[in-house]
Amino acid sequence: MSDKLTVELGERSYPIIIASTRQEYREAIRSTEAWTAGAAVIFDENTRQYLPDGMPEEIVYIGFEPGEQTKCFASLHRIMDEMAAGRIDRGGRVIALGGGVIGDLAGYAAASYLRGVDFYQVPTTLLAMVDSSVGGKTGINIAAGKNLVGAFWQPQAVFICTELLKTLPPREFAAGMAEVIKYGMLYDRALFDQLAGLEQPLAWDHPALTGIIRRCCEIKAEIVKADEKETAASGGRALLNLGHTFAHAIENVAGYGTYLHGEAVAIGLVLAAELSARLTDDGAIGFDFDRADAEAVRKLVAANALPTSLKDPLGGQPAPALDIDKLMDAMRRDKKVRSGRLRFVAMEEIGRAVTVADVPEAWIRELWQQSAQ
Numbered sequence: 001m002s003d004k005l006t007v008e009l010g011e012r013s014y015p016i017i018i019a020s021t022r023q024e025y026r027e028a029i030r031s032t033e034a035w036t037a038g039a040a041v042i043f044d045e046n047t048r049q050y051l052p053d054g055m056p057e058e059i060v061y062i063g064f065e066p067g068e069q070t071k072c073f074a075s076l077h078r079i080m081d082e083m084a085a086g087r088i089d090r091g092g093r094v095i096a097l098g099g100g101v102i103g104d105l106a107g108y109a110a111a112s113y114l115r116g117v118d119f120y121q122v123p124t125t126l127l128a129m130v131d132s133s134v135g136g137k138t139g140i141n142i143a144a145g146k147n148l149v150g151a152f153w154q155p156q157a158v159f160i161c162t163e164l165l166k167t168l169p170p171r172e173f174a175a176g177m178a179e180v181i182k183y184g185m186l187y188d189r190a191l192f193d194q195l196a197g198l199e200q201p202l203a204w205d206h207p208a209l210t211g212i213i214r215r216c217c218e219i220k221a222e223i224v225k226a227d228e229k230e231t232a233a234s235g236g237r238a239l240l241n242l243g244h245t246f247a248h249a250i251e252n253v254a255g256y257g258t259y260l261h262g263e264a265v266a267i268g269l270v271l272a273a274e275l276s277a278r279l280t281d282d283g284a285i286g287f288d289f290d291r292a293d294a295e296a297v298r299k300l301v302a303a304n305a306l307p308t309s310l311k312d313p314l315g316g317q318p319a320p321a322l323d324i325d326k327l328m329d330a331m332r333r334d335k336k337v338r339s340g341r342l343r344f345v346a347m348e349e350i351g352r353a354v355t356v357a358d359v360p361e362a363w364i365r366e367l368w369q370q371s372a373q
């Protein structure tokens, strides 16, 4: 039987349905009116295989090349043109069938077309199941930075089916694990300990996987409910950005798609842990995150076949050398910057994160240098 939880956002509340088998998944999507005339289904060439059969002919199908470079203006432009050519009106909707790239792009198309139509998420990667399909952040990348153009646009429903992960390549599964580890680090020590204690690494058919996906969705739903549009002066939704000030700079400077988002987040988590240990050493109020905690983070990241530093290979190839000035510059375009000041997410202890301003720039340079050496 499929499981269900709700993202509570008043009139914008929606269910997250978690199915284990494709049969349950088919039943769940057929129980809604989503896959009927007026739908535009956005997918990529790897997720095409999961288009349900027997759907009405009037549905508009729009397929893209897989990869981060698809999350761009040209793709958005194409979706707008094809939805208009298909005469989709305000009763229409957009369905994202794919990973975070397709979800972010399709969601932004839904937020923009006719000033906003309904949107459904069918995440097909681990990363999208635990993170990007939930919470309504949508958008595209521009040369200046990741996700710098976008909108908050909540879906009507999220349909997760863990069996779809059977075909996900191991490198992509590992990338999703970075965001899973992130939730443990920022919000849930028990989840962190569970991940650290697993005897077998997680995989699509691991008995603990569905529960872990559910826990991540619950955490994200709680945080988003409290601060939907990331407007809290401190803490709030920005905590979900743990490791991302570093990660987005890496993705931008290396060129979109060189690092998978989750790989860049993995390095970002290790750097955020180093920063937290440094804040503790410096006597920052409330911080109790020691070197052993930073080492536990590094160990868990490495155990999940993820890079822990800028030196680690990527998909079996040597990583490119990244210019530290460019990384620093990219960080200054982070969306958490206020009045020109960088803000970071750090951990007071494993499972409890906070936002911190006024981190000396020299510390951040040193962290980059250590990671690159």
Ligand SMILES: NC(=O)c1ccc[n+]([C@@H]2O[C@H](COP(=O)([O-])OP(=O)(O)OC[C@H]3O[C@@H](n4cnc5c(N)ncnc54)[C@H](O)[C@@H]3O)[C@@H](O)[C@H]2O)c1
Pocket: 044, 045, 046, 047, 066, 067, 068, 071, 098, 099, 100, 101, 102, 104, 124, 125, 126, 127, 128, 131, 132, 133, 134, 135, 136, 137, 138, 146, 147, 164, 165, 166, 167, 168, 169, 172, 175, 176, 260, 261, 262
């Ligand atoms: N909106 C948010 O809250 C949020 C959260 C986290 C990440 N993101 C964004 O998500 C993106 C990364 O998402 P991603 O890691 O899912 O990448 P992705 O969408 O590029 O998917 C990864 C790869 O796996 C393939 N794939 C997808 N599902 C498959 C399946 N079931 N079987 C076989 N292959 C499959 C895709 O074609 C692609 O090649 C980044 O752009 C990131 O910025 C957004």
Ligand SMILES: O=C(O)C(=O)C[C@@H](O)[C@H](O)[C@H](O)COP(=O)(O)O
Pocket: 131, 135, 137, 146, 147, 179, 237, 238, 240, 241, 244, 335
């Ligand atoms: O949902 C959020 O909020 C997050 O920060 C989740 C992140 O994992 C995700 O990568 C998000 O897209 C980053 O947001 P951004 O606002 O820094 O672009």
Ligand SMILES: [Zn+2]
Pocket: 131, 179, 244, 261, 265
């Ligand atoms: Zn992320």
